[in-house]
Amino acid sequence: MNNDKAMHIKEHNKLKIYNQHIKSFMYCTNNIYIYSVSEDVNLANKIYKYIDKSTKKIKLNHRINISISESCSDNFDINEYDLSILIKKGVSMHKGMCFYCKTCPSIRNCKSRAMQRICKDVCIDKEKCIGCGECIKRCYFKIIERDKPNYRIYIKSKLIVEVSTQKELLEVIEILVDFYKDIYDKYESFTQMINGIGINYITDALNKKFIVNKY
CATH class of the missing domain: 3.30.413.10 (Sulfite Reductase Hemoprotein, domain 1)
Structure with a gap:
């Protein structure tokens, strides 16, 4: 600058x-x-x-x-x-790669409650997501990434x-x-x-x- x-x-x-x-x-x-x-x-x-x-x-x-x-x-x-x-700044999951953890740490630590389990699948509400990145850090299998x-x-x-x-x-x-x-x-x-x-x-x-x- x-x-x-x-x-x-x-x-x-x-x-x-x-x-x-x-x-x-x-x-x-x-x-x-x-x-x-x-x-x-x-x-x-x-x-x-x-x-x-x-x-x-x-x-x-x-x-x-x-x-x-x-x-x-x-x-x-x-x-x-x-x-x-x-x-x-939102996030997305790689489809078909989720291991369906019994107590998903990404869902537990989502600040805005944008992540939830529907039936078996973990879903992300794009409007609620605040882009803090906590779910990315918490996912053991690194299947969540930032969107553009x-x-x-x-x-x-x-x-x-x-x-x-x-x-x-x-x-x-x-x-x-x-x-x-x-x-x-x-x-x-x-x-x-x-x-x-x-x-x-x-x-x-x-x-x-x-x-x-x-x-």
Whole structure:
């Protein structure tokens, strides 16, 4: 990361999310505020650099608040942010490889009760799964593995689109910034711009380009 940016990184030794230490940090330059509690520091860096480069002409009083979190560290209110990115990390089992342990340690230690036994099979509820990885560590036979992450993008509390790659995520941000650059002088803030043109209009525009992933 560039040292010339007004970026503050703070290690929270007391903050634990399912036995994992995490780093929280905030970019604060040119009224772009990105608060991240994700382990993926590079993603926050990419988002910051893109927005900073693309909004040079926007008035300095036009503050943009962005949050980045992971499904196992979603410990803040997305309503407080103009734009929120939730990195959804799930898990899957190798079909046909389960040894059907009588007392499955992965089920016993699942933090969100996303794993359960139905008849004989062990099943994972993708919506309940918070991606903490405890089941992976507990499985004796190592048949559980992480899925590729999905990225859910919210404006305030409304889910506007869900994409499966970082490239697509950056494309979504590019579209949103383009909206903002074109009409920012008519509004006092990013939030006012969203309210002015309507979240549904933005959602429709994004979903014409991206296929929303369903679990």
